[in-house]
Amino acid sequence: MRSTNKKLVMQQVINEGPISRSQISRNLDLNKVTVSDIYNYLLKAGFIREVGHGGSSENGGRRPVLGELNTNRYFVISLHLTANKVMLLASRLNAQQLGGDEFITTDMSLTAVLDETTRRLQTVIAQQKHIQLAGISVAVNGTVAQNRIVTPAIPGLANFDVAKYFTDQFHVPVVVENSTNLATVYERDFYGQGLFHNLIVLQVGEHIRAGVVTNDQLYTGHNGHAGEVGQGYLVDRHNHDHLGAADDYATQTAFMKAIYRQMPTLTLDEAVAAYKHKDAAVLAAGDDFAYYLARVITNLTTSFAPDAVILNGLLFTKLPQLLPVIRTHVAAMMNTEPGPILVTQAVRSATLLGATSLIIHQVLGLETLALNFASIKS
Numbered sequence: 001m002r003s004t005n006k007k008l009v010m011q012q013v014i015n016e017g018p019i020s021r022s023q024i025s026r027n028l029d030l031n032k033v034t035v036s037d038i039y040n041y042l043l044k045a046g047f048i049r050e051v052g053h054g055g056s057s058e059n060g061g062r063r064p065v066l067g068e069l070n071t072n073r074y075f076v077i078s079l080h081l082t083a084n085k086v087m088l089l090a091s092r093l094n095a096q097q098l099g100g101d102e103f104i105t106t107d108m109s110l111t112a113v114l115d116e117t118t119r120r121l122q123t124v125i126a127q128q129k130h131i132q133l134a135g136i137s138v139a140v141n142g143t144v145a146q147n148r149i150v151t152p153a154i155p156g157l158a159n160f161d162v163a164k165y166f167t168d169q170f171h172v173p174v175v176v177e178n179s180t181n182l183a184t185v186y187e188r189d190f191y192g193q194g195l196f197h198n199l200i201v202l203q204v205g206e207h208i209r210a211g212v213v214t215n216d217q218l219y220t221g222h223n224g225h226a227g228e229v230g231q232g233y234l235v236d237r238h239n240h241d242h243l244g245a246a247d248d249y250a251t252q253t254a255f256m257k258a259i260y261r262q263m264p265t266l267t268l269d270e271a272v273a274a275y276k277h278k279d280a281a282v283l284a285a286g287d288d289f290a291y292y293l294a295r296v297i298t299n300l301t302t303s304f305a306p307d308a309v310i311l312n313g314l315l316f317t318k319l320p321q322l323l324p325v326i327r328t329h330v331a332a333m334m335n336t337e338p339g340p341i342l343v344t345q346a347v348r349s350a351t352l353l354g355a356t357s358l359i360i361h362q363v364l365g366l367e368t369l370a371l372n373f374a375s376i377k378s
Contacts, residue, residue, distance in 0.1 A: 005030060009038045010047065011369045014094070017068030018051050039067065046073040047093075047364070069094050074134035076363060077124060078355035079117065080179065081140050081162075083154055086117050089352045090124050093360055095190070095373040098128065100352075110156035118169055125170075135173040136166050137182075137359035139351045144178045145224035175362050179203070180227060180312075181218055182354030183344070184211025187310050189357040190373045191345060200306045201344070202229075202296065204313035206253050208246055210300060216370050234295050237288060249292035252315040258285035272318045290322055294329030301330075301338055312344040 005028075012024045025035045042048045049070040053063035071092040080087040084106045090098040101120050105113045125133050140162070141153035147163045163174040184201040199213040210227035212219040220226050230247035248254055252268075259271050262281045266274070274282040297309055316322060323343060330338050344350055353373075361367050 005034060006038050006041070007366055007369055009035060010042060010364055011366060011371065013042070013048055013067055014069050014364075014366075015370075015372050018066035019068070020064035020066055022064055043067065046070055071096060072131060074363065075128055075131050076135045076137065076356060076359045077121060077133065078137045078352050078359065079121075079139065080351050080355065081113075081117075081138065081154065081157075082179075083141070086113060086120075087352055088117075088120060088124060089356060090128065091356045091360075092131075093134070093364070095353065095356050095360065099124065110154075110160070114165065121166075121170065133170060133172055135175070135359040135363045136170060137355035137362075138162050138166065138174060138176045139179045139182045139355045140176065141179050143224045143228070144176055144181075145220070147174075147176050149176065150224055173359070173362055175359055177355070177358060178209075178224070179351040180209040180211040181220065182211075182352075182358060183312050183350040184213055184354065185218060185357050186346060186350040186354035187344065188213050188216070189371055190353055191310075194370065194372060196307045198304065198306045199308055199310065200300050200304060201310045201312055202293070202300075204251055204293070204311060204315065206251060208251050208293075208296065210296075212300075212304060212306075214304065217368065229296055229300065232296075232299075234292055237291055246292065246296055250289065250296050252313060254292075255285055255289040255315065258288060268315075268318065275319055275321065286319070286322055287325060290325040291329050294326050294333060297326070297330050297338075297341065298333040301334070306339055308340045308342055309338075310342045310344050312347055312350060314347060316343045317347050 008028050009024055012019060012027055016027070021035050021039050022032060025032045039048065047070055048067045050065050050067050052066055071094050075090055075092050075098060078089045085102060085104055087100065087102040089100040092098060101124060103116060103120065140149055140157065143150040149157050149162060152158055163176050166174045180201065180203040183203055184199060187201055188196060188199055196213070197216050201211040203209050208230040210229045212226055230245060232246050233243040234246050234249050236242040236244060256268060256271065259266055259282055271282055275286055301309065320343065323341070327341050330341060346353065357371065357373060361371060
């Protein structure tokens, strides 16, 4: 029970701080002695710092001391390993960013990538002279279960224990998760502001993958395979006798392939411009993409009944005109009013920030409790 109470007090300090012991006691309905004991333990351990006094009570009593999360003692690092780039982000325990780095990995071997990542991590750590590394989070494209990569998008990572490698290098806890799940954690903890307790994020690029939050908890399914919607089949809109994977219909890659059939040299930016100028072929490709994505959204929505569906992908940022088309198709496919369909505010940083939140939860022992980083924007 004491461990549970300690976590709840820590959660209050993070989400509500600066906050007094008496206010924590009232919020949690815990007696003041219990709260004071836990508060003093966290203060001594360096997780809380005191930052002044609150207002006095109506009867003129002593002004309470206010405490908040100590962001000057520990920091975390999140990594995103992709097929052609590695990105790093260092953050305080309130998710405030300290700095980042990235480098291109094209034509580099896995050994060279790991060596360069380690070197850059050492540089980032050395720059934080008065603050201690508490943990590392690693985002990868592919399937992850129990902190191990099951099916990597980067072939060299097959059967390679990424968590053990970085733990051995830096002697801190390391968590590994797939990038879509971490983008979903971002929407829950940075953007949702407590509004989205049940949430689906669709990451749409070369492939399409879903991240699912149910009752505030990330749902990963059997062996981490939840959300692999790109492997599910859709009926071809123009040939009902043909089935194809959602990856072949509802991705940015599929959108561009449909355009290439008639205009093989068009770039994405040129396709966006053509769409805005109402080129018939590009409009048709956009409508097909929106239709098939709506099919995926409808299937997920009827299964999970989320508070919102959030789309994450460069195509939605470059071509926001697709969103109302997608919404129209979804509405036509459902008997009930669908929930909000939104576009992420952080297409480039959602995964790294979600990774930051995940390792902060782990470091503080608050894996199952909600933390709100809404004041820390991307």
